[in-house]
Amino acid sequence: MESGRAAGEPRVDDPEAFPPPEDTVERLWTPQRMTYVLRNDEGRVTKPKSKECPFCAGPKKSDEDGLIAWRGTHVFAIMNLYPYNVGHLMICPYRHVGLITDLDDDELFEFEKATTLAMTVMKEVSRPDGWNIGINQGEVAGAGVAAHLHQHVVPRWNGDANFMPIVAQTRTMPILLSDQRAAYAEAFERLAPDFRLPAA
Numbered sequence: 001m002e003s004g005r006a007a008g009e010p011r012v013d014d015p016e017a018f019p020p021p022e023d024t025v026e027r028l029w030t031p032q033r034m035t036y037v038l039r040n041d042e043g044r045v046t047k048p049k050s051k052e053c054p055f056c057a058g059p060k061k062s063d064e065d066g067l068i069a070w071r072g073t074h075v076f077a078i079m080n081l082y083p084y085n086v087g088h089l090m091i092c093p094y095r096h097v098g099l100i101t102d103l104d105d106d107e108l109f110e111f112e113k114a115t116t117l118a119m120t121v122m123k124e125v126s127r128p129d130g131w132n133i134g135i136n137q138g139e140v141a142g143a144g145v146a147a148h149l150h151q152h153v154v155p156r157w158n159g160d161a162n163f164m165p166i167v168a169q170t171r172t173m174p175i176l177l178s179d180q181r182a183a184y185a186e187a188f189e190r191l192a193p194d195f196r197l198p199a200a
Helices: 031-037 054-060 105-125 177-191
Strands: 068-071 075-079 089-093 130-134 151-156
Touching: 054 068, 054 075, 054 089, 068 105, 068 177, 075 105, 075 177, 089 105, 105 130, 105 151, 105 177
Parallel strands: none
Antiparallel strands: 068 075, 075 089, 089 151, 130 151
């Protein structure tokens, strides 16, 4: 034990000497994965206390606070708080409906058009090798928020899977959600300036 440090007291490194010279370990900084560390007693991630639908609450906030990358007339693009892969977006209607069959023709057109727009934005910003695109309809089908329709748009790269999900039940994300949202928002604005919600 180091002198001057009581048993059980954490070691505090001098920031000027960080990392310590004897430390040869490489670090993978994934700060948003802290959600998986802060689990409750039953081993489940603690969910937000608000009972409001997250896809209804998101558009009421600023784009930054709501993690909104783009707002259309009938739908919006929002970052996934629990991404399957880095850059994972979801396309959601503003209207609180659970099934794609609940959308009217204008909503349905923009819902799918926004999905192709999201792919174009991802090509520009992140250059993925492919995508997973899909909708889980109903809890039995795996929808985390079954009451509010959302389509997943997940960019994929060759070799993007590694041992972490298998060994540690953790996915590594190399960019903060806020930074990814900002990059996407800039690209949405540049690539589709006319395809957006008019100013209120």
